[in-house]
Amino acid sequence: MPSKRVKLLPSMYVVNSWKANLRIYMRIIGLLRPHWLPSVGSVVCLLLSTGLSLLVPWLLAWVIDVGIKHGRLGDLLLAAGAILGASALRGGFAYGQGYLSQAVSCLVAYDLRDRVYDHLQTLSFSFHDESETGQLMSRMTVDIEAIRVFIPNGLLRAIVAIATFGTVTIILFELDWRLALITLICVPVLLFLTYQVASRLRPLWLEVQNGAGELGTVMQESLSGVRVVKSFAREDFEIKKFDEKNHQLRELNLGAMRLSAWNQPLMVLVLNVVTVLVVWIGGIIVINHNLSLGTLVAVTQYALILATPVRTFGFMVTWFMRGLSGGTRIFDILDTSPNITDAPDAIALKNIEGHVQLDHVSFAYGKGHEVLHDITIEAKPGQIIALLGATGSGKSTILHLLPRFYDVTKGQILIDGKDVREVTQASLRRSIGLVLQDVFLFNATLRENIAYGVANATEEQIMAAAKIARVDDFVKILPDGYDTWVGERGVTLSGGQKQRVAIARTLLLNPQILVLDDSTSSVDMETEYLIQQALDAVMQGRTTFVVASRLRTIKNADQILVLDHGRIVERGTHESLLRLGGHYAHLYDLQLREQEEFEMRTLSSENDQKWEVVR
Numbered sequence: 001m002p003s004k005r006v007k008l009l010p011s012m013y014v015v016n017s018w019k020a021n022l023r024i025y026m027r028i029i030g031l032l033r034p035h036w037l038p039s040v041g042s043v044v045c046l047l048l049s050t051g052l053s054l055l056v057p058w059l060l061a062w063v064i065d066v067g068i069k070h071g072r073l074g075d076l077l078l079a080a081g082a083i084l085g086a087s088a089l090r091g092g093f094a095y096g097q098g099y100l101s102q103a104v105s106c107l108v109a110y111d112l113r114d115r116v117y118d119h120l121q122t123l124s125f126s127f128h129d130e131s132e133t134g135q136l137m138s139r140m141t142v143d144i145e146a147i148r149v150f151i152p153n154g155l156l157r158a159i160v161a162i163a164t165f166g167t168v169t170i171i172l173f174e175l176d177w178r179l180a181l182i183t184l185i186c187v188p189v190l191l192f193l194t195y196q197v198a199s200r201l202r203p204l205w206l207e208v209q210n211g212a213g214e215l216g217t218v219m220q221e222s223l224s225g226v227r228v229v230k231s232f233a234r235e236d237f238e239i240k241k242f243d244e245k246n247h248q249l250r251e252l253n254l255g256a257m258r259l260s261a262w263n264q265p266l267m268v269l270v271l272n273v274v275t276v277l278v279v280w281i282g283g284i285i286v287i288n289h290n291l292s293l294g295t296l297v298a299v300t301q302y303a304l305i306l307a308t309p310v311r312t313f314g315f316m317v318t319w320f321m322r323g324l325s326g327g328t329r330i331f332d333i334l335d336t337s338p339n340i341t342d343a344p345d346a347i348a349l350k351n352i353e354g355h356v357q358l359d360h361v362s363f364a365y366g367k368g369h370e371v372l373h374d375i376t377i378e379a380k381p382g383q384i385i386a387l388l389g390a391t392g393s394g395k396s397t398i399l400h401l402l403p404r405f406y407d408v409t410k411g412q413i414l415i416d417g418k419d420v421r422e423v424t425q426a427s428l429r430r431s432i433g434l435v436l437q438d439v440f441l442f443n444a445t446l447r448e449n450i451a452y453g454v455a456n457a458t459e460e461q462i463m464a465a466a467k468i469a470r471v472d473d474f475v476k477i478l479p480d481g482y483d484t485w486v487g488e489r490g491v492t493l494s495g496g497q498k499q500r501v502a503i504a505r506t507l508l509l510n511p512q513i514l515v516l517d518d519s520t521s522s523v524d525m526e527t528e529y530l531i532q533q534a535l536d537a538v539m540q541g542r543t544t545f546v547v548a549s550r551l552r553t554i555k556n557a558d559q560i561l562v563l564d565h566g567r568i569v570e571r572g573t574h575e576s577l578l579r580l581g582g583h584y585a586h587l588y589d590l591q592l593r594e595q596e597e598f599e600m601r602t603l604s605s606e607n608d609q610k611w612e613v614v615r
């Protein structure tokens with residue numbers, strides 16, 4: 001199965017400038033705004049617990065220089081009590097910070113999932129034509145998770161690191177400027193290392209996240225196309241395809257992990273070297289009586305405290321980079337605006353008669369070449385317009401333009417004299433009922449599927465629609481009746497049954513305009529007959545556009561339009577077009593004559609039987 005290239009998000013593969021990266025971080029931080037209270041609470045807890053941990057070395061210095069030096073036992077006890085108290089308080093604040101930061105991150109992920117999903121629902125057909133389901137699912141899960149974890153593990157740890165570094169620097173200069181300078185040697189080295197690792201990790205994580213999306217696409221395609229896979233006995237091919245992508249993802253992940261793993265010991269090494277230098281040079285200063293022992297102990301303690309955020313620096317960088325790639329991919333979706341939107345002064349279509357005009361319409365998909373050229377059609381209320389033509393001639397495209405799935409490139413489409421671009425999409429789509437060849441049913445009960453388009457449909461309305469669409473015929477023999485679960489995409493129903501459910505679903509909408517893609521039929525003659533009856537009932541009194549392959553529908557049509565390479569080449573009724581002896585007559589000979597002969601034979605055998613009975 002070919003997989004579509006992701007054209008939708010070109011920036012995915014681009015490593016952004018630092019300004020663009022900063023903007024993404026600022027947008028992620030902006031996501032905290034609705035939850036500002038727990039966010040502020042978590043930062044306050046964090047600063048308090050950091051502050052308390054910085055108190056301990058100072059207390060130690062005091063114990064050594066005052067308590068031990070002067071042999072004051074009371075001071076020792078006081079300091080011990082203070083250290084214990086500070087530690088207990090610190091534990092309390094650390095708990096508060098941990099809980100609040102995790103809670104905030106979950107709330108942000110929840111909001112984001114909602115926002116992305118809602119936004120995906122608003123995006124136009126052209127977006128969904130170009131995007132891959134697996135990639136979108138991966139963004140909804142992997143990328144949002146990356147942003148979620150970035151908040152406690154990246155953002156908050158960075159605040160701890162900055163707060164600790166800032167405070168420890170001030171304290172160190174207060175204690176001894178020489179040792180402070182030695183300790184802070186590590187800062188530029190650590191910054192350099194961080195920059196080096198981050199600039200390599202960022203593209204790696206972007207690749208990992210894209211790889212996860214590609215794997216999702218392969219999995220989604222082969223699972224939803226499992227029947228095709230099995231019918232072509234291509235399981236091995238699918239397994240190999242999945243294995244390759246999985247292997248690629250494993251390698252990318254391992255590469256990113258290796259880089260992250262290197263980062264951390266390197267940083268700890270730098271810090272250990274600094275501690276050794278502090279003890280060595282500080283020791284010499286103490287021996288020369290230029291510094292108290294307590295101060296040296298405090299300085300070494302502070303150097304160790306610096307090690308805590310540094311030890312997590314490696315992880316922090318990783319989470320910063322993952323958050324950045326996740327943010328890039330999520331904001332890419334959120335920044336894609338639907339190219340079909342309601343005009344600011346759009347009006348709602350109400351009580352329409354069903355007068356449809358296509359006025360010199362031309363159309364091209366995206367930036368592709370034109371597939372419809374100068375199409376003009378007028379359907380008076382209640383008329384049936386049948387579209388015929390070779391495959392790829394543009395029949396379905398015309399049907400998709402009516403409910404404004406795409407906008408025309410030239411010309412206009414009018415409904416009761418109103419341009420479809422000047423009315424609200426919701427009212428337009430409520431006025432047009434669609435039954436497409438590729439029926440999609442939801443994993444719900446039959447009743448819920450029929451009622452899908454009308455939220456407040458009554459049981460009577462549902463049953464009436466089901467009866468007209470001949471759904472009732474097969475539901476009667478199902479043990480659970482209308483409560484039967486139809487399975488994913490309606491897999492438990494036959495093709496003809498699914499089609500009748502789709503017809504009932506549209507009928508319930510009671511649209512004034514009908515759009516039917518009835519182009520190919522994979523059902524037996526009896527089902528075909530039932531579907532035909534259902535369709536006849538649905539078409540009654542409604543303006544209908546139908547891509548037809550059934551002779552009866554075509555003969556019933558008020559106008560038959562024959563398309564060729566995106567142009568209308570013939571128009572008329574069945575008889576007039578047959579007399580013309582052009583494209584239609586040719587199509588009739590190729591596809592429809594057989595149906596006519598079959599009908600004639602059936603009719604004459606029915607008549608013979610009747611005569612038998614009479615005799």
Ligand SMILES: Nc1ncnc2c1ncn2[C@@H]1O[C@H](COP(=O)(O)OP(=O)(O)OP(=O)(O)O)[C@@H](O)[C@H]1O
Nearest residue numbers: 129365368371390391392393394395396397398519
């Ligand atoms: N989503 C799309 N993006 C780009 N091109 C498309 C898209 N859908 C259809 N096309 C192209 O537009 C042209 C008309 O296709 P359309 O589906 O309207 O033909 P059709 O007459 O309905 O064919 P069929 O009888 O096989 O359904 C074809 O060349 C097709 O490749």
